[in-house]
Amino acid sequence: MNDSLVNSRHSNSRLAFFHIDTPLLLGLLALVGYGLLVLYSASGQSERMVEAQIIRLGVAFAVMIGMAQISPLTIRRWSLPLFIVGTLLLVAVLLFGHIGKGAQRWLDLGFMKFQPSEIMKLAVPMAIAWFISSHNLPPKKRHLTIGFLMCMIPTLLIAKQPDLGTSILIAGAGIFVLFLAGMSWKLIGLIAALISAFAPVLWLFGMHDYQRRRVLTFINPESDPLGSGYHIIQSKIAIGSGGVDGKGWMQGTQSQLEFLPERHTDFIFSVLSEEFGLIGVLILLAIYLFIIGRGLLIASRAQDNYAKLVAGSFTLTFFVYVFVNIGMVSGLLPVVGVPLPLVSYGGTSMVTMMAAFGIIMSVSTHKRSMAKT
Amino acid sequence: MLRKRIAMQDVEAEARLFSQRALVAMLLVMLAFGVIIINMYHLQVESYQVYQTRSEGNRIKVVPLAPNRGLITDRNGILLAENRPVFSLELVPEQVEDMTATLAELASLISISEEQQQSFLKEVRQQRRFNSIALKEQLNDEEVAIIAVNQHRFPGVTVEARLSRHYPFGNLFTHALGYIGRINTNDLKRLEDNDQLANYAATRDIGKIGLERYYETELHGTMGYQEVEVNNRGRLIRVLRSVPAQSGKNIQLNLDVGLQLTAQQILLEKRGAIVAMDPRDGAVLAFYSNPSYDPNLFVHGISSSNYNELLNSPDRPLINRVTQGIYPPASTIKPHLALLGLETNTITPSTRIWDPGFFQLPGVEHRYRDWKRWGHGWVDVYSAIVESCDTFFYDMGVKLGIDRISDYMQKLGFGEKSGIDILEESNTNMPSRGWKRARHNQPWYHGDTVAVSIGQGYWTSSPMQLLTTTAVLLNDGLRPTPHMAKTLTNDAGSEQVSTALQPTVNVVNTRNWQVIRDAMLQTVNTPKGTAFNAFRNASYTSGGKTGTAQLVSIAQDAKYDANALDERLRDNAMYVGYAPAENPSIIIAVTVENIGGGGSTAAPIARQMLDYYFSAGVNNDE
Numbered sequence: 001m002n003d004s005l006v007n008s009r010h011s012n013s014r015l016a017f018f019h020i021d022t023p024l025l026l027g028l029l030a031l032v033g034y035g036l037l038v039l040y041s042a043s044g045q046s047e048r049m050v051e052a053q054i055i056r057l058g059v060a061f062a063v064m065i066g067m068a069q070i071s072p073l074t075i076r077r078w079s080l081p082l083f084i085v086g087t088l089l090l091v092a093v094l095l096f097g098h099i100g101k102g103a104q105r106w107l108d109l110g111f112m113k114f115q116p117s118e119i120m121k122l123a124v125p126m127a128i129a130w131f132i133s134s135h136n137l138p139p140k141k142r143h144l145t146i147g148f149l150m151c152m153i154p155t156l157l158i159a160k161q162p163d164l165g166t167s168i169l170i171a172g173a174g175i176f177v178l179f180l181a182g183m184s185w186k187l188i189g190l191i192a193a194l195i196s197a198f199a200p201v202l203w204l205f206g207m208h209d210y211q212r213r214r215v216l217t218f219i220n221p222e223s224d225p226l227g228s229g230y231h232i233i234q235s236k237i238a239i240g241s242g243g244v245d246g247k248g249w250m251q252g253t254q255s256q257l258e259f260l261p262e263r264h265t266d267f268i269f270s271v272l273s274e275e276f277g278l279i280g281v282l283i284l285l286a287i288y289l290f291i292i293g294r295g296l297l298i299a300s301r302a303q304d305n306y307a308k309l310v311a312g313s314f315t316l317t318f319f320v321y322v323f324v325n326i327g328m329v330s331g332l333l334p335v336v337g338v339p340l341p342l343v344s345y346g347g348t349s350m351v352t353m354m355a356a357f358g359i360i361m362s363v364s365t366h367k368r369s370m371a372k373t
Numbered sequence: 374m375l376r377k378r379i380a381m382q383d384v385e386a387e388a389r390l391f392s393q394r395a396l397v398a399m400l401l402v403m404l405a406f407g408v409i410i411i412n413m414y415h416l417q418v419e420s421y422q423v424y425q426t427r428s429e430g431n432r433i434k435v436v437p438l439a440p441n442r443g444l445i446t447d448r449n450g451i452l453l454a455e456n457r458p459v460f461s462l463e464l465v466p467e468q469v470e471d472m473t474a475t476l477a478e479l480a481s482l483i484s485i486s487e488e489q490q491q492s493f494l495k496e497v498r499q500q501r502r503f504n505s506i507a508l509k510e511q512l513n514d515e516e517v518a519i520i521a522v523n524q525h526r527f528p529g530v531t532v533e534a535r536l537s538r539h540y541p542f543g544n545l546f547t548h549a550l551g552y553i554g555r556i557n558t559n560d561l562k563r564l565e566d567n568d569q570l571a572n573y574a575a576t577r578d579i580g581k582i583g584l585e586r587y588y589e590t591e592l593h594g595t596m597g598y599q600e601v602e603v604n605n606r607g608r609l610i611r612v613l614r615s616v617p618a619q620s621g622k623n624i625q626l627n628l629d630v631g632l633q634l635t636a637q638q639i640l641l642e643k644r645g646a647i648v649a650m651d652p653r654d655g656a657v658l659a660f661y662s663n664p665s666y667d668p669n670l671f672v673h674g675i676s677s678s679n680y681n682e683l684l685n686s687p688d689r690p691l692i693n694r695v696t697q698g699i700y701p702p703a704s705t706i707k708p709h710l711a712l713l714g715l716e717t718n719t720i721t722p723s724t725r726i727w728d729p730g731f732f733q734l735p736g737v738e739h740r741y742r743d744w745k746r747w748g749h750g751w752v753d754v755y756s757a758i759v760e761s762c763d764t765f766f767y768d769m770g771v772k773l774g775i776d777r778i779s780d781y782m783q784k785l786g787f788g789e790k791s792g793i794d795i796l797e798e799s800n801t802n803m804p805s806r807g808w809k810r811a812r813h814n815q816p817w818y819h820g821d822t823v824a825v826s827i828g829q830g831y832w833t834s835s836p837m838q839l840l841t842t843t844a845v846l847l848n849d850g851l852r853p854t855p856h857m858a859k860t861l862t863n864d865a866g867s868e869q870v871s872t873a874l875q876p877t878v879n880v881v882n883t884r885n886w887q888v889i890r891d892a893m894l895q896t897v898n899t900p901k902g903t904a905f906n907a908f909r910n911a912s913y914t915s916g917g918k919t920g921t922a923q924l925v926s927i928a929q930d931a932k933y934d935a936n937a938l939d940e941r942l943r944d945n946a947m948y949v950g951y952a953p954a955e956n957p958s959i960i961i962a963v964t965v966e967n968i969g970g971g972g973s974t975a976a977p978i979a980r981q982m983l984d985y986y987f988s989a990g991v992n993n994d995e
Contacts (some may be wrong), residue, residue, distance in 0.1 A: 011877065137387040180398070182390045240416040240424025253432045257604040278417045285406055296399050300392045308391050316398055323405050330412050 017329040019068040019365040027291040035343035042264040042271040043248040060354035066359025076277045083127035086350045089116035090157040117166045118352045121303045125173040129309035140181030165336040168178050172320045176313040216332035234259050239273040246277030264345040269329050292319050307363040314356040414837035425452035434603045434659030438596030443621030447630045458534040463505040466497050483516045538672050544665035545633050548693040551583015552668035572596045576851045596620035622861040628654035635985045639978050644838045645691040645965035646694035651959040655853030662694040696798040702834040704761045705949045708889040713781045714769045715885040725753045732767035734819050741823050744994045753764035758892035762825050770826025779805035784878045786842045786852050793855040796812050804831035824883035840962040907976035913987050917950030919971030923980045943967040948975035960993050
């Protein structure tokens with residue numbers, strides 16, 4: 001009954017033919033539109049940057065639509081091969097990778113530079129979902145252990161590059177699959193305890209100096225106001241000085257006079273907060289909440305476990321992006337270099353993210369055909 | 374069937390489980406968003422004021438604007454201290470395409486030393502790229518012209534004009550005006566103590582000595598400022614508000630360029646001081662110490678070789694002899710002592726003593742000699758002053774005793790600072806029993822009193838002090854406080870500098886004033902007077918008193934022979950004079966070091982000064 005209701009609504013939609021989920025698309029378009037508005041201001045009224053971003057968004061939306069056409073069954077078949085290839089590429093990055101900004105993330109293929117960790121953002125949850133869903137739910141301890149290992153291997157490889165932001169996102173994506181699959185609360189508690197026990201070890205042996213500095217800065221940014229604390233102090237000044245209704249579009253002094261660093265990339269949320277105030281922030285959060293809610297709804301309504309797990313994990317990973325980015329620019333979390341999804345200027349992760357939304361749409365619109373199998 | 378049903382049940386249970394987990398996830402997401410919103414509320418609503426203030430602090434910088442320093446002119450409005458534009462060659466590195474080539478080309482046009490280039494390049498590395506940096510300072514007119522003609526070839530190269538203090542008369546007014554120089558740590562501390570530091574935010578120079586220092590607050594003016602919006606690199610975006618600086622007050626002095634020039638020309642190579650003022654109000658008309666030096670050397674920072682030369686010169690040009698020259702007053706104070714003698718009835722106008730050419734204390738063999746070896750014969754108070762008889766004063770001084778002398782002379786102003794409007798004034802000494810006990814831990818001897826009676830011994834005075842204490846005699850006991858500044862003027866108006874006359878001694882018999890003034894008149898106007906020759910045929914009447922300060926004691930029965938003495942141990946010549954005799958408008962003190970007699974050397978100098986004073990009509994303006 002439930003299914004028929006959803007299906008009938010989709011069959012009525014013209015977009016359904018292209019396997020597009022209309023509410024999700026509208027949510028994404030609203031987000032992208034709002035984001036471009038902020039970007040124009042944050043880039044210092046650079047039309048060139050806005051154009052580049054529009055082109056990038058166009059490509060990303062094309063990828064999304066493309067992915068939406070592929071049936072979840074096909075996607076499921078790709079899961080393991082993609083995971084294996086991605087893992088091998090990560091090893092290759094560590095061995096031959098290109099060093100940029102002190103971290104090894106890029107693989108130079110000659111004609112283009114390529115970041116294998118982006119593939120893993122999709123491949124890790126897909127592969128774990130494939131593995132878990134091929135057994136009954138809730139998963140048994142044995143399966144959980146394997147799923148957990150599948151998650152940790154690429155996470156550690158990426159953390160080694162080092163790319164703390166991405167490794168957290170990938171670890172999160174994998175663990176979300178296990179969580180959604182029904183991992184027992186007792187085990188969740190155990191893992192949480194293990195992580196907190198592991199944190200000091202990570203601090204001492206697993207982190208680079210610059211990462212440690214970021215954490216220290218996070219704890220007390222005023223200790224080094226001109227050095228590592230500068231970013232977060234200026235960001236909080238931008239946000240706080242925005243007040244309830246903001247300084248007005250293109251009127252933010254922190255951003256327009258360039259006191260705010262990375263204003264059009266990682267710190268674009270601060271620009272939005274400064275210029276549009278608390279009201280602007282609430283609008284943004286409402287759009288994000290709508291997209292996340294829609295994603296989780298699609299996951300719940302999906303017919304097979306693989307589709308549920310993949311769609312749910314992608315949605316929650318999207319949420320992690322939002323939370324980590326806003327948390328870091330507003331001083332709730334250390335600065336780890338995670339962009340504000342679909343708003344921050346720039347690129348690689350945007351395409352990956354839209355591919356994930358394409359898969360979610362595929363899950364949303366291929367139900368009938370799946371039900372038949 | 375069974376297996377299939379179990380599978381179907383599994384699917385439903387699994388779907389329920391998933392939905393449950395998805396719901397928990399959604400709740401967690403909403404919880405997380407709640408945390409974000411609470412944090413945003415905290416930042417944007419609760420702490421709005423804090424961040425708003427910090428945001429403004431980031432964006433708005435206050436740029437101080439230095440006020441123009443007040444000008445200083447002489448009594449006729451002739452500029453003595455002015456602000457001249459000086460030109461410097463400056464480059465903005467951001468706008469210069471090829472620094473090496475530009476420097477090379479500039480160096481081919483005007484002379485730029487390797488040292489200048491190196492220090493410039495060092496600055497470039499340290500400063501922000503859009504700041505203008507000086508390559509060469511104090512360009513001459515020709516260099517300014519060359520750069521101006523070729524300017525189009527050098528983007529980012531400019532000739533900047535700044536105001537710099539200049540003293541057009543060079544060394545003529547140095548000891549009066551002083552000079553300004555870069556603010557140093559001592560100056561900063563003084564400014565901080567006076568709560569003036571904020572007002573100097575844009576100021577580079579400060580008055581170091583002389584009038585420039587004394588009237589620093591008035592000359593400096595009030596700083597202005599601009600509130601400007603800047604970006605994160607400090608580059609100016611726009612001016613939000615501007616409060617102009619208020620120029621310092623212009624100061625017109627009582628000094629007269631003509632008198633100063635006359636003084637300088639007379640003294641030439643001689644070491645000494647000439648100071649003149651209006652005895653009626655303390656307005657200082659001339660203030661010159663020789664040798665002098667060029668204050669302009671100090672404005673841009675004096676080189677150490679120049680400075681050492683000044684510091685180590687045996688002529689000691691850095692000493693301001695008018696107020697820091699500490700000399701025995703010698704016979705110039707005889708009128709003052711005579712007044713005390715008359716007032717205490719130690720002598721009367723008709724008291725006469727016999728001067729055999731020396732004085733002896735009762736029961737002591739030692740002879741205190743008169744400057745005239747064979748003696749003056751019978752002398753009274755008039756002839757004792759006119760001929761400057763020492764014996765008369767030895768006798769009277771011993772009768773008076775040091776306590777009365779010291780007390781009375783201090784009241785007249787000896788041993789005290791004159792209070793002139795510069796700070797370079799040394800302490801002088803009016804000795805007393807207590808002073809000698811404290812200073813030398815010795816009792817006071819009669820012999821000490823004998824020396825003090827003719828202005829020698831422990832008694833020291835400065836030319837400035839001689840002037841003010843002698844003015845007391847002309848003003849019936851009122852002592853003027855000398856001041857070089859006449860008016861302070863700014864946009865708000867003009868303000869006269871005037872100082873009150875200080876009451877000094879209570880004279881019982883006012884006729885005594887006339888006695889000593891008559892004696893001083895006779896010094897100049899009777900043939901026996903020590904200053905008669907110097908003022909022969911003067912077109913005005915004047916009075917005065919000569920003095921010859923002995924710097925070494927001459928042995929008993931030995932003869933003073935200037936040629937046999939080292940130059941710096943020879944006598945100082947002094948003269949204090951005033952004119953016109955009735956209602957004097959000028960009083961002048963001349964001190965010349967190591968040159969001989971007051972009557973023969975100092976009095977003629979005073980004559981030349983007074984001649985100029987009357988012929989040029991210096992003080993006729995009121």
